[in-house]
Amino acid sequence: MRILVTGGAGFIGSHFVDRFISEGHQVWALDNLRSGSQTNVNPAAEFLFLDLKDEALEAHVAKIRPQAVFHLAAQIDVRISCADPIFDASENIIATLRLIEAGLKNGLEYFGFASSGGAIYGEASGPQAESHLETPMNPYGVAKLAIDKYLYSYFVQRGLKSASLRFSNVYGPRQGAKGEAGVVAVFAKLLRDGKPPRINGDGLQIRDFVYAPDLAEAASIVLAKGATGIFNLGTGIETTVLDLAKCLCGEAGIDTSNIQHGAAIAGEQRRSVLNPSKAARELNWIPRTNLMDGIKSTYAWFAANRLAE
Secondary structure (H helix, E strand, O other), rough: OOOEEEEEOOHHHHHHHHHHHHHHEEEEEEEOOOOOOHHHOOOOEEEOOOOOOOOOHHHHHHHHHHOOOEEEOOOOOOHHHHHHHHHEEEEEEHHHHHHHHHHHHHOOOEEEEEEEEHHHHHOOOOEOOOOOOOOOOOHHHHHHHHHHHHHHHHHHHHEEEEEEEEHHHHHHEOOOOOOOOOOOHHHHHHHHOOOOOOEEEOOEEEEEEHHHHHHHHHHHHHHOOOOOOEEEOOOOOEEEEEHHHHHHHHHHHOOOOHHHEEEOOOOOEEEEEEOHHHHHHHHHOOOOOOHHHHHHHHHHHHHHHHOOO
16 A cells, blocks of 8 residues: 555654555655654655645645555644644644645545544543543643544545544654653663663652554554554553663663652643553454563663664
């Protein structure tokens, strides 16, 4: 198939590109390189340097005529979304709708969307299923939920098959350690550089860490099945940030007594864990990579890429 991956030079998107290339698809990786790097892009893919708000978007889509789009490009900084919700909406809602409309004019058959579990469900006492109350607490989460709803409308009104993939906390090789980076990348870079990890608060915040290549496998499955709807993609396993830091210290050969604690972040979620049973049942997808193995490969990547930020 002809597949367009937006955010294809980014951390997660580049793993999607790798997966689709390995399966013999013709793949285009679109990215504005605001946070991604062209070095992440598989050389067998076509790279397209473009912002989704560029007026040339439709012309490029018309030239590619993708049968499937996997949309991972986004404004991901929650702080920016809170400070400037209009900008966030232009990046995460309007640009997405322009992409869908351009695709439908040019033969688009399937749309995969990188949604978010934690940003949409909010605080909870345990693993959250797709039926959990949707209570986004910031404009970033509102935008993700809005696209989930738009995609259902596109399916009903215009027959576009789509899957909203609600990720938990994603980690793995190529993840950046700046800005709104994942805690795994932040800790891994610090430890690689000989510095102790610094935890915000007591470290008892609970997260669900899922390995990026496992998400790429899920994307491959929903495309092959033409699956439609919302799917949680996480492990369902609760891990504290403190235990994560200890795991990474062990991998780096640094004593856990060096772990530091700073002030807690006001309003930070205490628990964010997804229930992935629907994906297991309907897609036959379960995460292949346990946390220890994923941490090992992730830290090895950071150790081998000294310039990675």
